[in-house]
Amino acid sequence: MDIAERYHALDAQVYPWFEAQWQRVVKLHDSQHLPHALLINGMPGLGKQAFAEALAGYVICHQPRDGRACGQCRSCQLLNSSGHPDLYFLAPSDSGKAIKVDQIRELSDFMHSTAQQGGYRVVILNPAEAMNTSAANALLKTLEEPGNDVLLILITHQLGQVMPTIKSRCQRVDCHPPQLAQATQWMVEHLELSEEEAAQLLDVVHGAPLAAIEFKEAGHRALRGKFLVALKELLQDKSTPFEVAASFHKEDVEALLSWLQGLLADVSRIKVGGAAAPIRNRDVQKMLNSVAKYTSKDRIFTLVDTVQQERLGVARRQNPNKQLMLERILIDWRDLVRTE
Ligand SMILES: [Zn+2]
Known part of the structure; x- marks a missing residue:
């Protein structure tokens, strides 16, 4: 496999709820007792991959300090830029698919080569339960003769689905959701x-914090989609500002206003630079073009000011009636394209 395909930008972080696990593996490594294979086990959304990447960075670093990679040495620089030749990421070629035996064979070649930067070679395999039986069997052979200075980090979200023979050859690092507080x-x-x-x-x-971030982002994507449709329908008089405000005022109004602000910024870009002007919200280019065509710079700037003010108010929790505020803004939005 081409080296470039094995790399991805490193997200090496030890989240505060992993501090105990981190101290444990660092101690093992520093006393030269780190096993050849670790199995990092826990539910999705805790940051296990970032933990694995931080550990890879730590063992590959030439001069770790205070239980962390130094961030300065040649190895750290490689890790944080183009990628490190002694770090190997292995995952299903498509998410949700199996890790196949051919992939493990390529991995074995890597594990039995010599480190290019001198020191450890590290493999991060995620998720371990994605290996089909022949892949798992091939990996077992590798685990029996791992070669020197090799660390294989397997990550699993479903321990029950990892082959027992694999489990028994790895030292387990169990990760739990953090305390609620x-x-x-x-x-x-x-x-x-x-x-x-x-x-x-x-x-x-x-209780999985990173899953919460993803959930929030997914929710935001859906909300943005709905809001854009509503804005378009307002321009087409298919709904009224009252109706739209009523259905959105309990959502994340700060996000709605920030999206609207972004749209208005694009409208002014088009107003100045024409339809070919570079804009951010390209998925609604047609709507923005037509708003730019029928409105005036004055109307855009007045509305931008209003949205900005109200957004500040929301952030400071000063808007007593969000529905009414939203309705007023939506009236102005609709009126951007109205002829007096
Ligand atoms: Zn370093």
Whole structure:
């Protein structure tokens, strides 16, 4: 396999809820007791892949400091830029598919070669349960004679589906969801959520913070799609500002306003640069072109100002009636293209 295909940008992070596991593997490594194979086990959405990548970075680093990779040496530089020749990522070729025996054979070649930067060679295989039987059997052979200075990090989200023979040859690192208080605090700090929102979101995803981020993003994508349709229908008089405000005011209004702000910025770009102007919201280019065509710069700027003000108000929790505020903004949006 081409080396470039094996790389991806490193996301090496030890989330605070993995600190105990991290200390344990670092201690094993520093006392030269790190086994050849680790099986990182836990539910999805905890950050196990990032943990594995951080560990790979740590053992590959030439001069780790204070239990972390130095970030400066040649190895760290490679890891953080184009990729490191001694780190091998293995995953199904399509997500949801099996890891096949041919993939394991290529992996064995890598494991039995010599490290190009001197030191460890590391494999991150994710997820272990995706190996079909022949792939798992081929990996077993590799595990019996792993070669020197090789670390194989297997990640599993479903321990029950990993072959027992594989399990028995790996040292397990069990990862649990963080305590609610720790997870909540982390989410409040990193996602600009209130404690209550964070706790609610964590509930939905069984306490896995990264799954909560994904869930929130997926929800936002869907909400944006619905909002864009509603904006278009307003311009076409298929609905009224009152109706749209009524159906959206309980959603993430701050996000709605920020999207609207982005759309208006695009409209002014088109107004200035014509239909060929580079815009951000290309999925609604047609709508934006037609708004730009029928509106004036003054109307756009007035609405941009209003949206900006109201957005600030939402962030500071100063809007007593979000539905009414949204309705007023939507009237202005619709009126962008109305002739007096
Ligand atoms: Zn380093």
